[in-house]
Structure formats: C-alpha cells, structure tokens
Amino acid sequence: MRVDLAIVGGGFAGSLLASIARRIGLSVVLIDRGAHPRMAIGESSTPAGNMVLAALGQRYALPELIHLARYGTWKEHFPEMGVGPKRGFSYFAHQPGSPWSPGTKHANELLVAASRDALNCDTHWFRSDVDAFLFELAGAQGALLMPRTVVIQVERVGGCWQLGVEGAESLGGPGFGNAAVSTPPFGARAAATRIEARLLVDATGSGDFATRHLDVTAGPPMRTRTSAAFAHFEDLPTWQASVGSPDDDYPIPADQAAQHHVTPDGWMWQLRFDSGRTSVGIVGPRIGEFAPADWLRRYPTLERQFADAKRVWPSRGWSGSGPLQRRVDRAGGAGWILLPAAAGFVDPLHSTGIAHSLTAIERLARLLEAGVEDFSDAGAATLRELDHIDAMVAPCYAAKDFEAFIVASMVYFAASIHVERLRMSEVASRMPDFLGADVPALRQLAIRAGDEVNGPGFREWMARAIEPWNTAGLLDPEVPNMYPHTAPPGW
Ligand SMILES: Cc1cc2nc3c(=O)[nH]c(=O)nc-3n(C[C@H](O)[C@H](O)[C@H](O)COP(=O)(O)OP(=O)(O)OC[C@H]3O[C@@H](n4cnc5c(N)ncnc54)[C@H](O)[C@@H]3O)c2cc1C
Structure with a gap:
C-alpha cells in the first residue's frame, strides 16, 4: 500500500x-x-498544552479537541472518559520522621493557581481512555489503523520510505482517501506486509524505533538524573482531609491540582481522577534505593494517608522506571521526524x-499544510526544547531545601507565563517554542538558575531575573507562596 504519511506509535x-x-x-497509516485500551x-x-489543543481543534475543525481542552467542556461532552480537575500546582514540604503541619506564612507550602475557576481549568487525563478515544478518532477521520503491528524493516528508497510490517491487522477508516491504497471497509481486517510512505513520524x-531504524543515536547526557516508581490507587483520602488544614487563603483546593510532596529524598505526585482513582508516583535521584513502602514510612503523614489506600494498577508492586532521562542526537531530517517523547524525556x-x-504536533502540522518535507529544523527545535526543560528541572533537584526548590521552580512559571501570554495575544505572529526555548533570555535564566540555586540571595536574584515575565506577582513577599492566577486573562 502507498500513503503520504506513516505514523509509528x-x-x-x-x-x-x-x-x-x-x-x-x-493519507495516513x-x-x-499494541492495542487500546x-x-x-x-x-x-497544563494551560500551555490546552491552549494548543484548543487551537488545533479550531484550525483543523476537530471540535473534540476543543472540548478536551477544559475540564467543564470535557465533562459535558465526554462524561464517560476518565478525567480529574487540575486547577494548578500544589507543593508540600516534608522532613523524614516528622508529621507534616502547616508552617508560618506557608513556608512549607506553595500553591500556584493556573485557571480562573473550577470549570475552565486543566485536566488530569486518564490516559487509557484518552488514548483509546484519540486512536478511534484517527480512524473516524480516515486514517488506516494498524494495531498489534510491528515494523520489522525500514528503508529509504528513491525519497520514499518502505516499511515492512508483521502481524498486520488493519482497521480502515471510512474516509481513507488515497486511490493507491486498497481500503478495507471500516472494522475489516486485512493482512499487509509492505507500506510505502513519503513521510515517516516516530511517535x-x-x-x-528511531535508534533501530533511523540514522539516530543516543545524544549527550542530561543534567537531571532521576528515576521513578508509580501506580494508581483507590480510596486514597485527599491530602486536605488527611491533614485537616484550613484552606481559607489557598487560591485553589490543594487536591484539585498536580500535587507535589517534596522531601529530601525526591518528591511524590498525586493526581486525582473523578472516578476515585489517584495516580501516584515517587521521583528523585535516589528513588531506586527505596522500596516505595519504605519511602512512605519515612514520611509519617503520607504513610497515614496511604494506610487504607488500595493499589489498583499495576496488579503486583509499583511500576519502576530505571533512569528516566534520554535524548537522541537528531530528531528530524528529510521526510522523517520524531515527536518529543520519542526524541527524549527529562522528568515528570x-x-x-x-x-x-x-506544541511539536502543532509545529509539524503547519509544515505538513505548507507541503514542507524536510523536518530538520523542527527536529532541532524539539531537541532545543528538551535541553531547555532539562536546564529548568535540574536546579530543582539540586536545591538544598524547599525554599531553594520553590525559587528554582519560578523559572518554569515565568516561562509558562511568557508562552501563555504570547499565545493569547492577538499580535502573536508565530507559534512560540515550548516554554520559551526560542527566547535566549529564558534559556539563559534556566542555566543561570543552576549556577545560583544554593547561593546567598537566590530568592532576590530570581525575583529580579524573572521580572520581564512576572505578571503574576511570583516571589512577592506580601503573598508568601500563594499565587492566585498565573494564566493570562481570558483563559
Ligand atoms: C514517570 C513519568 C511521569 C510523567 N508525568 C507526566 C505528567 O504529569 N504530565 C505530562 O504532560 N507528561 C508526563 N509524562 C510524559 C508523558 O508520559 C509523555 O509525554 C506522553 O506519554 C507521550 O505520549 P506519546 O503518545 O508520544 O507516547 P506514548 O504514550 O508512550 O505512546 C507510544 C505508543 O507507541 C507504541 N509503540 C512503542 N514502540 C513501538 C514500535 N516499535 N512500533 C509500534 N508501536 C510502538 C506504544 O505501544 C504506544 O501506544 C510522564 C512520563 C513519565 C515516564
């Protein structure tokens, strides 16, 4: 069969x-x-992601994407699809052996609200549902779906990709519109062993896939060095119920957020879904040294919170990651490109x-619209963005205490404000790179934060350094660690 675009993944x-x-x-295969779900x-x-999702929905007349971009419209249009509200980021600092209790002036907390209300907010995606939905949507749009199919051979012949595939089971969409392709009716199964494509995307x-089949090898090591263990739980009490702390001056409920529990041994995420499930992960440079149960035992308030929680995935133990960081040396060229998660990963x-x-999908879509087939620049942009994320994340792990961690995190919030404001502004002439990776001053800020992180006056230095982007009062001593709304007006 012959198609314009083969997407693997x-x-x-x-x-x-x-x-x-x-x-x-x-025409797309x-x-x-594997297979969904x-x-x-x-x-x-995050707002930056959901702004892109909504923009993609508008531009390509895919209303489903607009609905998925906010919690309220998601619930209205897709009540069956797993989701939870995310109104921002919350952080709580713990010390080994000590029960958590609120500190003076929120010294051991940070709450950053990203959305203005409970309906117009971001989301936690129950990926099993979302990924299956988007796979089916691709079929409904006319892509030829080939689940349970392994690519065994990739060759570039005369400017075209020749893919040899095995175990092919194709589910042809109704609008699959390329005369050169034999299109099975929707839902039919047909064997296919050879695919010819002008363009190849590694997703x-x-x-x-890329290191085995493309001219790609491992790139330079990252500054961040962490691993993770993660699982899904049911019957995990909310954090606020666990500590009974007043939230009178919290800008958002602490549990309707990407919740972080920050310790000297790494941090724990808690992401709540409406179904009663909570995604939980532990991440840090030394996480591999602890069994998750031993890690929990070091933090009495978390241990108590988890006392009656039931792990529902995986069925045995937590899922462990090994070192998380990876990055390739090239992420695009003539007729091929890697999406970001295939090009590398920094940290949760x-x-x-x-x-x-x-962000990378939007960039690539514009190139496809324009008929551009050399993706070298787009691939380089993806790698620059990964390096920028790495520069932003590494100082948070290098931070000697929670105060330094909070201050180091401000680079991310300043960069988010930059991108979100640009996207919302009518004068934006082009799509910004992810987290301002195309802005030298923001790249420098992230790198300098790595040099300054544990030095004297780090907070004052950061407050001055983020001034050009700081429309949200970040690091304002009058509102210690509680920030009501960082996203731009209208979002
Ligand atoms: C521990 C951890 C925590 C994270 N937390 C967050 C978070 O809180 N927020 C966030 O935004 N991101 C987070 N991420 C990143 C997020 O997981 C990725 O950005 C996202 O999953 C990428 O989606 P994807 O579709 O590109 O890849 P995937 O979801 O990995 O999908 C890849 C698909 O390709 C298929 N595949 C793989 N190899 C082949 C092959 N050779 N041939 C054919 N098919 C193949 C797989 O079956 C799969 O269906 C986290 C990542 C990790 C590791």
Missing part, C-alpha cells in the same frame, strides 16, 4: 497527529505494536510531556 500524540494530517488531506503514564495537562514514546516535574508533544 498510536499513543495520544501519534493518534492526534493522524487526525490532523487527515484534516490536512494526507497509524501503526501500533492500555495503561499509559503522563496524565497532568513511539520511549520505544527504541513541571508536567511538561503532554504540552511539549502538543
């Missing part, structure tokens, strides 16, 4: 790109070695994965 990113490419008018990690969206996430801190993928 049918997670949320590959599937979304497949729908968009169909709207642009390309979407290949995945299946569990996936990476569940916390395999942490798969090793700052919830960058979904938004970065969406």
